[in-house]
Amino acid sequence: MSxxxxxxxxxxxxxxxxxxxxxxxxxxxxxxxxxxxxxxRFCSIYFPYGVSLPKKKDASAKWQWFPDAxxxxxxxxxxxxxxxxxxxxxxxxxxxxxxxxxxxxxxxxADIFLTAAELKGGQLKNSASIDQLMAAQLGDDTRFRSLSLxxxxxxxxxxxxxxxxxxxxxxxxxxxxxxxxxxxxLFGKEDRSLQDQRQELQNSKNMLDLVLDHSKSVxxxxxxxxxxxxxxxxxSVRQIEQRVERSERWLDVPKPQVNAAxxxxxxxxxxxxxxxxxxxxxxYLAIQTDSTxxxxxxxxxxxxATSIATKFPSxxxxxxxxxxxxxxWNKPGGAEALGKWDRFRAQQLSYFLQRLQDxxxxxxTLLDHTMVLYGSSNSNTHNNTNYPxxxxxxxxxxxxxxxxxxxxxxxxxxxxxxxxxxxxxxPTKNFVDSTGEMTELIA
Numbered sequence: 001m002s003x004x005x006x007x008x009x010x011x012x013x014x015x016x017x018x019x020x021x022x023x024x025x026x027x028x029x030x031x032x033x034x035x036x037x038x039x040x041r042f043c044s045i046y047f048p049y050g051v052s053l054p055k056k057k058d059a060s061a062k063w064q065w066f067p068d069a070x071x072x073x074x075x076x077x078x079x080x081x082x083x084x085x086x087x088x089x090x091x092x093x094x095x096x097x098x099x100x101x102x103x104x105x106x107x108x109x110a111d112i113f114l115t116a117a118e119l120k121g122g123q124l125k126n127s128a129s130i131d132q133l134m135a136a137q138l139g140d141d142t143r144f145r146s147l148s149l150x151x152x153x154x155x156x157x158x159x160x161x162x163x164x165x166x167x168x169x170x171x172x173x174x175x176x177x178x179x180x181x182x183x184x185x186l187f188g189k190e191d192r193s194l195q196d197q198r199q200e201l202q203n204s205k206n207m208l209d210l211v212l213d214h215s216k217s218v219x220x221x222x223x224x225x226x227x228x229x230x231x232x233x234x235x236s237v238r239q240i241e242q243r244v245e246r247s248e249r250w251l252d253v254p255k256p257q258v259n260a261a262x263x264x265x266x267x268x269x270x271x272x273x274x275x276x277x278x279x280x281x282x283x284y285l286a287i288q289t290d291s292t293x294x295x296x297x298x299x300x301x302x303x304x305a306t307s308i309a310t311k312f313p314s315x316x317x318x319x320x321x322x323x324x325x326x327x328x329w330n331k332p333g334g335a336e337a338l339g340k341w342d343r344f345r346a347q348q349l350s351y352f353l354q355r356l357q358d359x360x361x362x363x364x365t366l367l368d369h370t371m372v373l374y375g376s377s378n379s380n381t382h383n384n385t386n387y388p389x390x391x392x393x394x395x396x397x398x399x400x401x402x403x404x405x406x407x408x409x410x411x412x413x414x415x416x417x418x419x420x421x422x423x424x425x426x427p428t429k430n431f432v433d434s435t436g437e438m439t440e441l442i443a
Contacts, residue, residue, distance in 0.1 A: 037141075038362060040397055040424045041293040041370040042134055043283065045349065046113055046164055048300045048307070049326035050378035051342045051388045052079060054335035063339025065388050066094050067404045074404040079342040082350045083390070088402050089357060089367060090392035091441060095407035096416070097385045098377070099433050106382030107302040108159040113377045114296070115166055116414045116432035124158040126170040130417045130431070135294040136168065137426055142292045143253070144186075146173075149279055150298035151269070151309040153177030160303040164296040175298065179278045180265040186282065186291050187255050256289040272312040280352040287366055288359060299345065313341050326381045349374050353392050368396035371420050387413065391441065398423045400443040411435070 051065035067074035074092070076084055083090060100118035101109045112119065114129035131146055139145030148165040155172035156162030165173035176182050263281055267274035279297060286292050300309030300322060310322040318341050320328065325341055328334035356367035375389035395401065414434035419441055421428040 038396070039141075039290060039293060039369050040138070041287060041295075042131060042373075042420060042424065043287075043295045043370060044114060044131060044164060044297070044373045045352075046110065046296070046298045046374075047345055047376050048110060048302050048309075048378070049322065050329075050376050050380040050383065052329050052335045052339035053380055054329075054339075058335065060333075060335035060339065063336050063342070065339070065342055067092060070094075070404050070406045072403045079339050080346050080390075082343065082347045083353075086350065086353050086357065086392065089353065089395060090390055091399075091401045092404040093375075093387075093389040093391060093407070093416070094404070095386055095409070096389060096411060096413045097387050097409075098413050101377060101384045104384065105159070106378060106384060107304060109377035109384050110164075110298070110302045111159055111161045111166075114164050114417075115170075116412070116417070117170070119159065126166045126172070127432070128168045128170065129164060129166040129173075129296075130421065131294045131296050132165055132167055132173065134421065134424060134426060135292075138424060139292070139294060142290055143255070144286075144292040146294040146296075147182075147186075147283070147286055147292045148173045148175040148296050149182065149283070150175035150177055150301070151275075152298075152301050152303070152307060156301055156303065160301055162298065162301045162303075164298050175296075179263070179267055179275065179282060182279070182282050183260065183263065183265055186286055186289075187258050187260075189255070256291065258285050258289065269308045269311070270315070272309075272315050276312075276348050277351070280348060281355075284352060284355045284366075287356065287370060299348075313344075316344065318344070329380050349390065349392075356393065364396045367393040370394065371397060371399065371423065373416075373420075385409070389413075389416075391416065394420075394423060395443075398443050399441050401441075403440070405440045411438075416441070 052060075052063045053066070054060045054064055056064070056068065062078045064077050065079045067076060067080075069075070080092070098109075098112055098116045100116060101112050104119055108119065111117075111126055114131060115127050117127040119126065131148075135146035146165065148163050150162050150164070152162035153175055154162050154177075155174050161172055163172050163175035165175070167173055176185070264271070264274035264278045267278050269275065276299065283295050283297060286295060300312070301307050304310075305321070305323045307323075312322060313319070313325055314321045318325065319337060322341070325334070325338045329338045353367060353372065356370055356372075357365050359366040361369055371394035372392040373389065374392070375387055377387055378384060379386035379388060391399070392401070393399070412433045412435065414431045415436060415438045417431045418428050418434045418436070419438040421431070422437065
């Protein structure tokens with residue numbers, strides 16, 4: 001097809017007065033857009049401690065997180081009712097868990113939400129998370145291979161991790177938690193000239209070359225146990241080297257400019273409503289500008305009463321802190337109290353999904369080309385089975401939605417991961433303990 005004079009390439013930029021602005025998708029981009037590979041994305045949002053699960057006969061039964069009946073004719077209870085407008089773009093999943101996670105402590109399971117690894121005894125080394133495997137194989141077309149976010153930030157500690165993302169060697173990928181830092185990384189301007197930036201990157205490469213060269217002689221002098229520890233250190237150095245090389249490739253490509261109006265970039269743990277919304281807005285902008293295609297957001301870790309996010313419910317007017325709400329779900333009034341907190345979190349999910357659905361992209365929407373996994377690794381506190389899960393989006397990637405599916409204990413959550421990776425164009429037969437694809441979600 002010949003390109004008309006008024007056809008623009010999808011990556012067309014407006015330039016003028018020293019500013020560079022990435023254009024949104026326009027109809028006149030249609031000709032070139034059809035020839036470009038369709039973006040395929042994965043996003044995971046995690047919350048700790050599970051949900052409200054009162055029995056049907058209880059007075060608080062309407063706060064049961066899971067619907068009462070399986071199939072397409074299910075009805076949302078109060079906790080998830082805000083997702084009704086998005087029914088045809090999501091599925092509710094019940095009964096799933098990681099078999100390896102059933103054997104560990106109730107506060108230990110967040111670490112393996114995206115890895116399905118076995119952490120037992122003194123063996124606390126994790127394995128690769130699916131977002132990092134996806135990013136490693138499919139992340140070359142964007143400025144950032146992946147984006148890891150959390151409320152607490154950093155990596156936390158083993159079994160109380162503050163990130164959902166783990167590298168190929170099982171090392172935690174530090175998560176960002178400050179909205180302004182995230183914004184600046186994605187869209188911020190550099191105060192230095194391109195020449196200065198290029199020189200700084202070259203200096204970094206020279207330093208890393210020296211470190212890696214010297215490491216060969218150091219490693220030979222170490223015992224086996226120290227060699228293993230040293231190899232983990234070298235893996236981190238090589239990851240830095242890869243980031244430097246990636247920064248070099250993107251140095252001459254201007255960062256997209258976005259409208260920061262309405263973003264609460266100074267929000268912190270004292271203003272949790274603004275903080276969560278802003279982080280979701282930043283995730284949306286990262287997707288909209290195609291800055292990355294693989295994102296994770298941990299809305300709270302499992303570090304008991306010391307987690308930053310545990311005070312969020314009380315600050316937002318839900319009475320108790322998150323840890324107390326989770327532990328009190330089966331006490332008088334506890335199911336309703338926790339259910340209202342579940343509803344608040346679901347409202348944040350609904351907001352994020354609706355923004356993606358309202359944004360056109362090629363012959364669909366951003367949501368049609370993005371698979372979103374939302375949920376927890378507890379059904380309720382200390383119970384590591386029957387994860388509450390929502391899978392949304394990916395309608396144009398081959399996912400089928402509109403139902404509530406209930407699985408038996410013989411179906412591992414890894415089957416969902418295999419299904420998602422295959423829909424992304426990443427052929428996968430097995431992931432950890434998977435037994436096949438989840439055909440219920442395949443169009």
